[in-house]
Amino acid sequence: MSDNSSNWTGWLGEHGPSLLLFARTQARCEADAEDLLQEAVVESAGKNEGNPPDLPLVYATIRRRAIDLARKTDRRIAREEAAAEESITCWFDDTIKQKETARLIDRAIKQMPEKFREVVILKIWSDLTFAQIAEALDIPLNTAASRYRYGLEILKRNANLTSHE
Amino acid sequence: MNNEPEFDPTIESELRQIKPAKMDAVLLERISHASTNSSPVHQTSSWRSNRWLWLIPFTATAAIVLALTLSPNKTNEPINLSGTIAANPTDKSSEEESIELFPIRKNNQVVDAVNEGIIQIDGRRPYRSVRMQVIDSYEWAQPNGATRVQYQVPREERFLVPVDIY
Numbered sequence: 001m002s003d004n005s006s007n008w009t010g011w012l013g014e015h016g017p018s019l020l021l022f023a024r025t026q027a028r029c030e031a032d033a034e035d036l037l038q039e040a041v042v043e044s045a046g047k048n049e050g051n052p053p054d055l056p057l058v059y060a061t062i063r064r065r066a067i068d069l070a071r072k073t074d075r076r077i078a079r080e081e082a083a084a085e086e087s088i089t090c091w092f093d094d095t096i097k098q099k100e101t102a103r104l105i106d107r108a109i110k111q112m113p114e115k116f117r118e119v120v121i122l123k124i125w126s127d128l129t130f131a132q133i134a135e136a137l138d139i140p141l142n143t144a145a146s147r148y149r150y151g152l153e154i155l156k157r158n159a160n161l162t163s164h165e
Numbered sequence: 166m167n168n169e170p171e172f173d174p175t176i177e178s179e180l181r182q183i184k185p186a187k188m189d190a191v192l193l194e195r196i197s198h199a200s201t202n203s204s205p206v207h208q209t210s211s212w213r214s215n216r217w218l219w220l221i222p223f224t225a226t227a228a229i230v231l232a233l234t235l236s237p238n239k240t241n242e243p244i245n246l247s248g249t250i251a252a253n254p255t256d257k258s259s260e261e262e263s264i265e266l267f268p269i270r271k272n273n274q275v276v277d278a279v280n281e282g283i284i285q286i287d288g289r290r291p292y293r294s295v296r297m298q299v300i301d302s303y304e305w306a307q308p309n310g311a312t313r314v315q316y317q318v319p320r321e322e323r324f325l326v327p328v329d330i331y
Contacts, residue, residue, distance in 0.1 A: 008200045008201055013188075017184065020192075021186070034192050038195060038199055042200055050200075050201075064283065067283065067291075068282045071283070091186055092184065093187060094186070098183060101183060124180045152173055
């Protein structure tokens with residue numbers, strides 16, 4: 001039990017921030033993102049006999065549960081959107097020396113269309129392959145790659161990032 | 166780090182230097198605890214086994230009633246209000262007379278319909294899973310009305326309704 005617990009703590013310490021980042025892109029608020037993450041991890045672990053599961057499965061489960069949640073709360077959407085405020089939670093570690101860059105990227109990421117944002121996040125911060133991203137998001141591999149390319153361009157433009165090509 | 170081709174190595178490298186925000190310790194503890202202590206497989210199997218427990222009394226009753234009624238050794242004796250059957254049951258058991266029962270009523274009652282949300286099976290299109298709980302009631306009787314058998318069989322059916330996701 002304690003071994004299992006320490007396994008989980010280590011696994012969550014390594015992958016938790018990336019999973020939470022993705023959950024935040026899928027949820028309407030911070031509380032929903034945390035709930036989505038917990039439910040997805042527990043469900044995925046159940047399919048893996050209680051052991052830490054494969055990451056693409058967890059991402060796919062977060063996404064599926066987010067869709068379910070959005071459908072359940074459809075009737076509240078209008079009210080929520082009217083009252084929606086831009087998330088003040090910074091999705092990135094802004095306690096480090098690159099504080100300004102983190103804030104800049106945070107804003108740029110939040111402004112991106114979701115279909116590009118989720119691919120960029122899975123590729124950059126979750127380090128998934130395009131094949132894994134395609135599996136997690138249930139899209140063709142080529143679509144994942146092209147969304148990533150467009151997303152990167154949008155992010156570069158919005159965050160004023162300069163490439164040295 | 167994977168070995169996939171990078172589209173803009175400089176930007177990608179710069180982005181990777183920014184790390185996702187760390188998880189709140191409370192959330193980390195919450196998820197770790199939930200993952201360790203409540204495996205959904207066990208929860209589900211336990212829930213499912215408990216859910217089917219309610220079948221046992223119904224099916225057992227139905228089986229006993231049917232066995233007693235349709236058994237070839239079962240006696241078909243007139244109702245004796247004086248109570249002599251109870252007083253001397255072994256004498257009657259040797260009598261062999263079949264009972265002819267005919268179905269007179271069948272009914273299906275939907276008890277509950279549980280929306281289990283959207284599921285995806287093996288990467289195919291999503292489905293909404295709806296679990297219907299139904300009780301089938303059957304009634305059999307002798308033409309003369311002397312014997313009447315009623316039994317109920319609960320059952321569940323899971324319907325998968327295709328849904329479109331936009």
